[in-house]
Amino acid sequence: MSENSEAPSGPESGSTAPGPQPEPIRFFGTTWVEHDGHYGLRRAGVALGSLAAAVASCFVLRFAYQGLEIADVGSLVGILVVLMFAICSAVAFRKTWEGFSGRSADQAREDSLRGLKTIGFIGSLLAYFFRSLLEAPGEKLRRTEYEAALARYAKRRSTRTGNPAGRKTAKARKPRRK
DSSP, X not given: OOTTSOOXXXXXXXXXXXXXXXXXXXXXXXXXXXXXSSHHHHHHHHHHHHHHHHXXXXXXXXXXXXXXXXXXXOHHHHHHHHHXXXXXXXXXXXXXXXHHHOOXXXXXXXXXXXXXHHHTHHHHHHHHXXXXXXXXXXXXXXXXXXXXXXXXXXXHHHHTOSOGGGOOOTTTOOOOOO
């Protein structure tokens, strides 16, 4: 290859474009940037998959509740179990939905809610379903961050053109001797 020819670019060469790179989203990769690579089909698949998982989870919980009835543990335990899953699902839905629109400032609090969100997994699945009807879950947040990073990068690149030593003002220049 000659010195002036371009090197191949792309995934096979391992080179990336200069500047900030978009953060991939689960199931979408970086197709959310330009809405290419079957983005619409992926959104439909994610919506149907999360809804199917939520329905299957409800059936599993129903079988667990029937197991409690068979064990004859009493109505109080049955009510407590139903309330626990309902409250945990509501909290998990809210926290998952909030996670799509902003990053948490307190990571320790998010870590402490992990168990509660695990119990309320149906709420998280439903939040994922409803959000995928609008956009790729987390797309708005990542798009905002990516565009801000691009703007910062463009600003940095535009201010660093040329040789800084050659940018003296008219007052700073000394007249040449003849």
